[in-house]
Amino acid sequence: MSRVVVLGAGLTGLSAAWHAARDGVVATVLERDDEAGGACRTLSREAYRFDLTGHLLHLARDESRALLRRLGLGGAFRRHRRRAGIALAGTVTPYPIQIHTHRLPPEIRRDCVLGFVEAWARGDESEAASFADWVRQRFGEGFARHFFFPYNAKLFCAAPDELTADWVGRYVPRPGLADVVDGAFGLYRAPVGYNATFLYPRAGGIRMLPDALAAGVPGLRLGTAVTAVSLAGREVELEGGERLPFDVLVATAPLTHLAALAVDLPASARDAAARLRGVAVVNINLGVRGPAPRREHWLYVPEPRFPFYRVGLPSNHGAMAPPGCHTLSVEVSVPAGRPAPADLLARCLTGLEELDLLADRGAVEVVAEARIDPAYAVFDAARPGAVAALRDAFGAAGVVLAGRWAEWKYSTMEDALWDGAGAARQATP
Numbered sequence: 122m123s124r125v126v127v128l129g130a131g132l133t134g135l136s137a138a139w140h141a142a143r144d145g146v147v148a149t150v151l152e153r154d155d156e157a158g159g160a161c162r163t164l165s166r167e168a169y170r171f172d173l174t175g176h177l178l179h180l181a182r183d184e185s186r187a188l189l190r191r192l193g194l195g196g197a198f199r200r201h202r203r204r205a206g207i208a209l210a211g212t213v214t215p216y217p218i219q220i221h222t223h224r225l226p227p228e229i230r231r232d233c234v235l236g237f238v239e240a241w242a243r244g245d246e247s248e249a250a251s252f253a254d255w256v257r258q259r260f261g262e263g264f265a266r267h268f269f270f271p272y273n274a275k276l277f278c279a280a281p282d283e284l285t286a287d288w289v290g291r292y293v294p295r296p297g298l299a300d301v302v303d304g305a306f307g308l309y310r311a312p313v314g315y316n317a318t319f320l321y322p323r324a325g326g327i328r329m330l331p332d333a334l335a336a337g338v339p340g341l342r343l344g345t346a347v348t349a350v351s352l353a354g355r356e357v358e359l360e361g362g363e364r365l366p367f368d369v370l371v372a373t374a375p376l377t378h379l380a381a382l383a384v385d386l387p388a389s390a391r392d393a394a395a396r397l398r399g400v401a402v403v404n405i406n407l408g409v410r411g412p413a414p415r416r417e418h419w420l421y422v423p424e425p426r427f428p429f430y431r432v433g434l435p436s437n438h439g440a441m442a443p444p445g446c447h448t449l450s451v452e453v454s455v456p457a458g459r460p461a462p463a464d465l466l467a468r469c470l471t472g473l474e475e476l477d478l479l480a481d482r483g484a485v486e487v488v489a490e491a492r493i494d495p496a497y498a499v500f501d502a503a504r505p506g507a508v509a510a511l512r513d514a515f516g517a518a519g520v521v522l523a524g525r526w527a528e529w530k531y532s533t534m535e536d537a538l539w540d541g542a543g544a545a546r547q548a549t550p
């Protein structure tokens with residue numbers, strides 16, 4: 122029987138090994154952290170629970186529900202109707218802004234509606250050269266200037282004309298002209314977009330999902346970092362010097378990291394990895410006494426004067442705080458591999474106070490900081506060529522690349538579950 126090694130016990134690696142086990146193949150899963158889950162984890166601090174930023178489950182595929190049932194999670198999730206807002210110009214307007222400009226100051230509302238009408242009249246359906254062009258074509262100058270450009274510049278630590286538009290399709294809904302006009306007058310619109318509703322565990326945080334997978338993965342080795350990969354020798358080296366041979370390696374760690382681990386990767390592929398850009402997310406979580414300051418599940422914060430791009434209120438959808446308390450989850454992007462500014466926590470607390478999300482610093486009982494690095498791939502002009510070169514180099518060596526990072530893409534937990542299933546099929550033909 123072939124020896125299958127999986128590098129990484131995030132959702133992709135766990136799902137790959139779980140599916141392989143269902144086919145009778147016990148894969149060895151190597152995870153450097155002391156717990157499984159990767160980006161999909163829940164921290165426990167005193168009586169509070171904090172996911173590594175909001176992790177809400179959106180299921181687009183019927184078979185995902187069946188998979189949850191097979192994992193014993195059939196009744197574990199509750200469906201929520203999204204309550205999301207945009208904090209802008211001293212007010213909060215519902216998400217998506219495209220159909221909710223009515224709460225914004227009249228000048229911003231005018232810019233947005235006029236820009237949209239102009240873009241609509243131009244009717245330019247040509248392929249956009251950049252994310253900036255894509256936004257101008259579909260939404261117009263006003264929405265671009267007041268929301269899309271500052272928000273995405275903050276999230277991706279990059280100018281909107283440095284970004285491409287090949288990741289946005291399913292994530293950014295385009296309304297019709299009547300919707301935008303209705304939205305400017307405050308007429309009710311049903312929630313739209315891929316995340317109009319979401320599933321979240323009734324108890325315990327999102328780690329319930331990786332925990333359920335891990336229970337069906339007999340070959341899981343936690344606290345086991347891979348320090349080198351020999352492609353020609355078909356073995357991985359572990360911290361401490363142990364060597365582990367493989368017939369098939371399923372790699373789910375970031376491509377940039379894999380390129381550094383692979384001792385005999387061609388120089389051209391190493392150069393390709395150096396061209397990939399990503400951002401890390403510094404996630405500052407607060408456990409706070411008292412009721413939540415707002416009802417939303419999360420707020421987008423586009424204005425550059427705030428260090429964070431999003432603030433979550435996770436205890437509004439999950440059992441994350443003790444009775445009478447709530448949690449806040451603040452997300453800040455920095456370029457991958459770079460440290461966060463030393464005064465970040467202080468600036469975040471000030472920002473939360475300005476947004477009326479924190480009334481009393483003395484009520485903060487717990488601060489739990491986490492770093493996800495990388496957290497988001499930056500889709501720029503260099504990305505497609507670099508990913509293709511790396512895919513060729515690893516593919517030629519028989520390595521199966523799977524998941525968000527091995528493909529350097531924007532993807533969901535559901536995608537990770539099926540990426541893992543696909544990798545298992547490739548690894549155990």
Ligand SMILES: Cc1cc2nc3c(=O)[nH]c(=O)nc-3n(C[C@H](O)[C@H](O)[C@H](O)COP(=O)(O)OP(=O)(O)OC[C@H]3O[C@@H](n4cnc5c(N)ncnc54)[C@H](O)[C@@H]3O)c2cc1C
Pocket residue numbers: 128129130131132133134151152153154157158159160161173174175176177178179345346347348373374375378402493495496497523524525526532533534535537
């Ligand atoms: C900020 C943020 C918010 C998100 N929100 C949502 C959401 O609301 N809904 C949703 O559906 N999805 C969300 N996602 C996406 C989701 O988290 C990911 O798509 C999914 O968790 C990716 O899983 P993965 O296994 O591919 O990668 P990862 O989770 O990154 O797993 C890779 C694993 O490899 C391990 N590893 C790396 N190097 C080594 C090494 N040398 N040796 C051993 N192990 C190693 C890592 O420790 C990690 O555990 C979000 C992602 C982020 C970053």
